[in-house]
Amino acid sequence: MSIARSTFYYRRKEAAQDTWVIDRIEAICLEFPGYGYRRVTKQLQHDELVINHKRVLRLMRESDLLCRARRKRLKTTNSKHPFARYSNLIKGVVVSGMNQVWLADITYIRIRNGFVYLAAILDAYSRRVIGYAISTSLETSLALKALRMAIAARNPAPGIIHHSDQGVQYASEEYVEELRHPGFRISMARSGNPYENATMESFFKTLKYEEVYLFDYETLADVLDRIPYFIEEVYNRKILHSALGYLSPVNFEMPALVSRNRE
Numbered sequence: 001m002s003i004a005r006s007t008f009y010y011r012r013k014e015a016a017q018d019t020w021v022i023d024r025i026e027a028i029c030l031e032f033p034g035y036g037y038r039r040v041t042k043q044l045q046h047d048e049l050v051i052n053h054k055r056v057l058r059l060m061r062e063s064d065l066l067c068r069a070r071r072k073r074l075k076t077t078n079s080k081h082p083f084a085r086y087s088n089l090i091k092g093v094v095v096s097g098m099n100q101v102w103l104a105d106i107t108y109i110r111i112r113n114g115f116v117y118l119a120a121i122l123d124a125y126s127r128r129v130i131g132y133a134i135s136t137s138l139e140t141s142l143a144l145k146a147l148r149m150a151i152a153a154r155n156p157a158p159g160i161i162h163h164s165d166q167g168v169q170y171a172s173e174e175y176v177e178e179l180r181h182p183g184f185r186i187s188m189a190r191s192g193n194p195y196e197n198a199t200m201e202s203f204f205k206t207l208k209y210e211e212v213y214l215f216d217y218e219t220l221a222d223v224l225d226r227i228p229y230f231i232e233e234v235y236n237r238k239i240l241h242s243a244l245g246y247l248s249p250v251n252f253e254m255p256a257l258v259s260r261n262r263e
Helices: 005-031 037-046 053-062 140-154 173-179 194-210 220-236 249-262
Strands: 102-110 114-123 126-136 161-164 185-188
Touching: 005 037, 005 053, 037 053, 102 140, 102 194, 102 220, 114 140, 114 194, 114 220, 126 140, 126 220, 126 249, 140 173, 194 220
Parallel strands: 102 161, 161 185
Antiparallel strands: 102 114, 114 126
């Protein structure tokens, strides 16, 4: 057939390489089930494998490893309240360092007999979760606990923009007073517009796809056992973010922390 013998052996070698790569992709998808092919590609490249996203997409499609999870949403924002609203201060702002803009929001986690709620604070620069709280109640105390955790962790200087939705938890007198004491600038997204807090939406999506949808939580204790570990050890330290040059939040912050310590 006028085909060189080397052609046959080359194809066998490529097939063997594909098998090894698929094994590694499967391992990544087991650890991070919500990863798409681009983040899988970056993880493989971090592992010093020379590969492009087209090959990863082909292998993931052939192995049925592309995630397709979809879930309905539960509303956690009550913006029908008598408290003051604040303008959106982050529109057009370019965040260039830590502790310039903090983002706050609340999501839900389903358990056997109802829902558990998670309030979180992110540093917009690194997407790192710096404060969080879990409760079966949507009272203001939930949001306050997350805020106090973030303040204790970062000891921020005055002038940070605190951005949230217009929910009653964030507009309440108690929460606003807590923000004024360290000198935060209060910012709120327009009612019913999640795109004005898109980074928080992205975090909650990752949380649901990588953790919540994979486990059947029975009780509040189950959530308290798993969610802090996921936030601290998986999301903050391991999960790659395309907006951060495919680094984890902790690794993205590292140069800034080293520079600050030298000063």
